[in-house]
Amino acid sequence: MADEGVNESNVEAPDKKRLMRNPISLIGMAMAIVAAANILFLFLIDVMSAHPNAYVGILGYMIMPGFLVTGLLMIPIGMFWERRRQGQPSLPTLDFNSPAQRSSMAFVLSFVVVFLMLSAAGSYRAYEFTDSVQFCGELCHTVMHPEFTAYQQSPHARVACVECHVGSGASWYVKSKMSGLRQVYAATFNTFPRPIPSPVKNLRPAAQTCEQCHWPSKFWGAQLKTINHFGYDEKNTQRTINVLVKTGGGDANNGQATGIHWHMNIANKISYISDEKRQNITYVKAVGRDGEVTEYFPKDAPPSADQIAKSEKRTMDCVDCHNRPSHIYTPPDRSVDNALISGRIDVSLPYAKQQAVTVLTKDYKTTDEALKTIAAEFPKYYATTYPQIAQHKSQQINTAVTELQRIFKTTTFPEMKLDWKTHPNNIGHFYYSGCFRCHDGNHVSKTGKVISKDCTICHTILSQDEGGVQMAGAASGVAFKHPVDIGDLSQVNCSDCHTGGPQ
Numbered sequence: 086m087a088d089e090g091v092n093e094s095n096v097e098a099p100d101k102k103r104l105m106r107n108p109i110s111l112i113g114m115a116m117a118i119v120a121a122a123n124i125l126f127l128f129l130i131d132v133m134s135a136h137p138n139a140y141v142g143i144l145g146y147m148i149m150p151g152f153l154v155t156g157l158l159m160i161p162i163g164m165f166w167e168r169r170r171q172g173q174p175s176l177p178t179l180d181f182n183s184p185a186q187r188s189s190m191a192f193v194l195s196f197v198v199v200f201l202m203l204s205a206a207g208s209y210r211a212y213e214f215t216d217s218v219q220f221c222g223e224l225c226h227t228v229m230h231p232e233f234t235a236y237q238q239s240p241h242a243r244v245a246c247v248e249c250h251v252g253s254g255a256s257w258y259v260k261s262k263m264s265g266l267r268q269v270y271a272a273t274f275n276t277f278p279r280p281i282p283s284p285v286k287n288l289r290p291a292a293q294t295c296e297q298c299h300w301p302s303k304f305w306g307a308q309l310k311t312i313n314h315f316g317y318d319e320k321n322t323q324r325t326i327n328v329l330v331k332t333g334g335g336d337a338n339n340g341q342a343t344g345i346h347w348h349m350n351i352a353n354k355i356s357y358i359s360d361e362k363r364q365n366i367t368y369v370k371a372v373g374r375d376g377e378v379t380e381y382f383p384k385d386a387p388p389s390a391d392q393i394a395k396s397e398k399r400t401m402d403c404v405d406c407h408n409r410p411s412h413i414y415t416p417p418d419r420s421v422d423n424a425l426i427s428g429r430i431d432v433s434l435p436y437a438k439q440q441a442v443t444v445l446t447k448d449y450k451t452t453d454e455a456l457k458t459i460a461a462e463f464p465k466y467y468a469t470t471y472p473q474i475a476q477h478k479s480q481q482i483n484t485a486v487t488e489l490q491r492i493f494k495t496t497t498f499p500e501m502k503l504d505w506k507t508h509p510n511n512i513g514h515f516y517y518s519g520c521f522r523c524h525d526g527n528h529v530s531k532t533g534k535v536i537s538k539d540c541t542i543c544h545t546i547l548s549q550d551e552g553g554v555q556m557a558g559a560a561s562g563v564a565f566k567h568p569v570d571i572g573d574l575s576q577v578n579c580s581d582c583h584t585g586g587p588q
């Protein structure tokens with residue numbers, strides 16, 4: 086075949102087509118054609134489907150283009166090899182006077198230009214795709230499943246992962262892709278920790294992420310919250326608290342510079358030393374507007390000057406309070422309260438709150454086991470304890486089971502060893518220490534200044550109801566009345582008893 090080729094073609098220029106007829110070029114060509122067809126097909130799927138799919142993206146924008154480029158490169162390599170095999174000089178002599186050569190050069194050049202343009206568009210799509218929610222949240226399914234599930238239920242469900250985790254700018258993009266490579270490795274070889282550790286140590290400073298959408302200067306005024314609780318008694322007694330949370334404090338030019346967002350006021354800087362999880366705070370340093378420095382130490386076990394000098398200090402930003410803006414693992418106690426107030430669990434079922442929280446908080450090894458146990462145990466309780474109610478309200482009991490299964494699936498992830506206890510939420514102080522990590526009345530300065538635990542600096546309780554009857558109420562605010570007597574409220578840590586699980 087090859088010999089024939091040489092004989093037939095005249096001596097001037099070896100026939101390109103014949104040169105291509107070598108195994109390397111032919112395989113390359115076949116590979117390039119198949120890859121190109123695949124890319125076209127995947128591209129059409131990607132463009133036409135309403136829900137972009139992570140695997141389509143990976144195949145279409147990363148793997149197939151790899152094959153395409155390799156295939157295309159193999160064509161000239163094969164031709165080069167074939168020329169040498171035929172004993173010709175390995176590179177062709179270019180002759181701009183030959184019309185045949187000119188047209189083939191024009192062909193090759195235009196192909197290269199079109200190819201470069203398409204790959205520029207393709208790379209941009211690949212870049213966009215590696216930044217997409219599908220890529221971050223769905224691809225490593227088990228690994229990111231809890232974060233992705235919680236994210237979809239959160240106020241930020243429409244904010245892409247990268248808006249908080251990467252932000253804009255090339256250096257953070259490269260940084261995140263490098264750590265992404267490590268994560269792909271960990272996911273492939275199953276070496277990732279369960280749960281994925283939090284806090285995220287190298288999270289980008291909030292000024293470059295959160296503050297791109299939320300403008301600190303515009304925090305002022307207050308926010309009225311109505312919080313509903315249901316008791317663990319037979320009647321699921323409802324208790325309602327109306328609390329005005331003082332969320333102001335952003336900027337002295339735009340209102341009073343007091344209130345909760347005082348901390349992140351540009352002129353104030355608070356830094357602290359803590360354990361890995363940022364839950365136990367052993368030192369706080371506040372630098373005020375006027376540059377005045379105040380250092381606070383825990384009364385019982387102040388660290389030595391040496392320890393302070395050596396320890397890493399974290400500067401407070403949005404994420405030190407809002408550590409769960411998107412991945413919120415609601416405690417079962419609160420999830421069930423929400424289900425009761427919205428009617429997804431019928432309040433008239435006796436001990437519904439108690440039974441629901443109990444069945445949600447058993448020690449499960451898998452999600453499947455939990456869903457089955459919920460479906461069996463919750464109805465069994467009524468069948469054995471309240472047979473009549475089980476009969477009359479079987480519909481309500483079934484609805485409750487569906488709701489409890491939904492709650493479990495969206496807040497608890499046994500496969501990743503993750504639930505509300507592993508990922509505390511630092512807003513408030515009810516289920517977790519939260520604000521009381523510092524505002525516990527126990528952090529004092531050398532001159533006796535205390536990080537305040539005064540019940541009115543952060544909020545005003547406007548009213549409290551129990552079982553539909555007002556316990557207390559006044560426009561100017563009331564002192565919080567604890568439903569059962571537990572002594573002086575300023576001396577207790579709420580989360581010691583309110584654990585988010587059964588009481």
Ligand code: HEC
Pocket residue numbers: 218221222229232233236241244245246247248249250281282283284285286288404407408409410411412508
């Ligand atoms: C509104 C901002 C925001 C968005 C959107 C967001 N995250 Fe996060 N994420 C955070 C913050 C803040 C933390 C860190 C919590 C901490 O350090 O205590 C975090 C933590 C994580 C963690 C560590 C484990 C944990 O639960 O703390 C993972 C994994 C994660 N995010 C993945 C994702 C994925 C995947 C998406 C998109 C599906 C996403 N995030 C979207 C803000 C966000």
Ligand code: HEC
Pocket residue numbers: 240241244245248249291294295296297298299403404407410
């Ligand atoms: C891309 C824009 C964007 C970014 C980035 C962003 N947010 Fe938001 N955030 C929003 C929007 C929009 C809402 C309102 C959602 C709604 O009301 O449905 C919101 C709501 C909130 C709320 C109120 C939640 C509630 O329960 O009503 C808090 C708190 C918050 N964001 C904190 C943060 C923090 C902390 C970060 C950084 C880790 C952040 N956001 C990053 C857009 C953003």
Ligand code: HEC
Pocket residue numbers: 291295296299300301307308310330332345346348349401402403404405406407512513
């Ligand atoms: C000292 C703790 C703390 C810090 C720091 C903090 N916040 Fe808040 N923020 C709160 C609390 C508490 C609320 C009330 C929310 C609630 O009760 O659920 C709140 C409410 C909000 C809301 C909804 C409030 C409204 O008025 O609609 C947004 C948005 C928000 N914060 C964004 C931010 C951003 C962005 C940052 C960083 C620049 C930040 N916060 C820093 C504690 C803090």
Ligand code: HEC
Pocket residue numbers: 342343344345347348355356357366369370371379401406511512513519520521522523524535536537542543
């Ligand atoms: C890392 C420690 C720390 C944490 C956590 C913390 N704070 Fe503070 N907070 C401080 C310090 C320090 C001050 C200033 C005390 C002083 O020097 O006057 C302060 C002051 C305040 C003030 C008073 C501002 C004013 O008007 O003078 C409010 C309100 C406040 N914090 C709310 C909160 C809320 C709400 C949370 C929880 C979401 C919280 N803080 C969590 C350290 C902390």
Ligand code: HEC
Pocket residue numbers: 310312326328330512513514515520521524537538539540541542543544565574575
């Ligand atoms: C440093 C700020 C701060 C201090 C001090 C503080 N609180 Fe709160 N408290 C909060 C925040 C923030 C929330 C709202 C949390 C939320 O949005 O769920 C809250 C919520 C509450 C609630 C409603 C909780 C629920 O889930 O039903 C009660 C009750 C309450 N506080 C009582 C008190 C009492 C009593 C004291 C005094 C011992 C006190 N607080 C001191 C910040 C504070």
Ligand code: HEC
Pocket residue numbers: 314315316317318324326515567568569571574577578579580581582583588
């Ligand atoms: C010594 C344990 C203990 C401590 C500490 C404690 N509580 Fe309670 N709390 C209880 C008990 C017990 C109930 C009653 C539960 C019931 O009757 O269903 C309760 C009920 C409540 C309720 C009514 C909602 C519900 O779940 O029934 C609120 C609100 C509340 N506590 C707030 C607080 C706050 C705020 C703090 C911190 C200042 C606090 N508690 C500290 C034990 C405690």
